[in-house]
Amino acid sequence: QQPVQSPQAVILREGEDAVINCSSSKALYSVHWYRQKHGEAPVFLMILLKGGEQKGHEKISASFNEKKQQSSLYLTASQLSYSGTYFCGTEGLAGYSTLTFGKGTMLLVSP
Amino acid sequence: EAGVAQSPRYKIIEKRQSVAFWCNPISGHATLYWYQQILGQGPKLLIQFQNNGVVDDSQLPKDRFSAERLKGVDSTLKIQPAKLEDSAVYLCASCRSSYNSPLHFGNGTRLTVT
Numbered sequence: 001q002q003p004v005q006s007p008q009a010v011i012l013r014e015g016e017d018a019v020i021n022c023s024s025s026k027a028l029y030s031v032h033w034y035r036q037k038h039g040e041a042p043v044f045l046m047i048l049l050k051g052g053e054q055k056g057h058e059k060i061s062a063s064f065n066e067k068k069q070q071s072s073l074y075l076t077a078s079q080l081s082y083s084g085t086y087f088c089g090t091e092g093l094a095g096y097s098t099l100t101f102g103k104g105t106m107l108l109v110s111p
Numbered sequence: 112e113a114g115v116a117q118s119p120r121y122k123i124i125e126k127r128q129s130v131a132f133w134c135n136p137i138s139g140h141a142t143l144y145w146y147q148q149i150l151g152q153g154p155k156l157l158i159q160f161q162n163n164g165v166v167d168d169s170q171l172p173k174d175r176f177s178a179e180r181l182k183g184v185d186s187t188l189k190i191q192p193a194k195l196e197d198s199a200v201y202l203c204a205s206c207r208s209s210y211n212s213p214l215h216f217g218n219g220t221r222l223t224v225t
Contacts (some may be wrong), residue, residue, distance in 0.1 A: 003155070030211060032214070034214075040130035040218070041202065041216035041217060041218050041219060042154065042202075042214075042216050043216075044214060044215070047211060047213060049211065062132035081175065087153050087154070089214075098156060098159055098167045099144070099156070099214065100156065100157070100164070101146075101154045102153050103152055103153045104153050111165070
């Protein structure tokens with residue numbers, strides 16, 4: 001099943017913070033986060049494994065609550081370069097791994 | 112390292128015609144994916160290969176779509192015949208193994224069916 005992302009879109013001013021959520025109806029092995037700029041390919045940000053670890057990439061961090069089957073992406077002190085569409089991808093606990101993406105959250109950071 | 116290569120970048124065809132896309136993954140990446148991304152939506156998995164074997168093709172419309180991965184390296188995705196609703200960006204991605212590995216995406220092929 002496709003994970004559900006919220007919100008669908010966020011508009012920020014440079015320096016503000018944002019949180020993007022991703023939830024799944026099935027048990028998860030891991031959650032991936034990618035950012036896609038207009039007309040470009042998605043670019044990997046980070047992977048979170050079950051175990052509730054939190055990861056960071058510059059001023060972008062994420063958490064994974066495996067009991068709630070949810071992940072959140074935190075963008076602090078946003079920069080213009082953070083603009084784009086953020087996708088979470090989830091891996092289930094099946095015998096093989098298939099990454100299923102959400103519909104995405106569009107983030108626009110203005111000066 | 113060189114990235115995932117895809118060609119062509121753009122393709123315009125009429126409905127009922129056929130089209131093929133090519134993908135060369137990053138060297139050493141055993142897993143290859145084809146995703147379909149319709150404007151405004153997330154990538155939807157069409158088929159996943161592990162080396163040259165199919166792992167998941169449950170969402171591939173097999174009456175019109177086919178894919179192969181020759182010798183566990185390059186892959187081609189074919190649509191025959193195309194429908195209007197096939198208009199999308201077709202993304203190829205690869206990763207080292209099937210678990211815990213980040214996906215590396217190619218720039219995609221934008222297909223327009225008229």
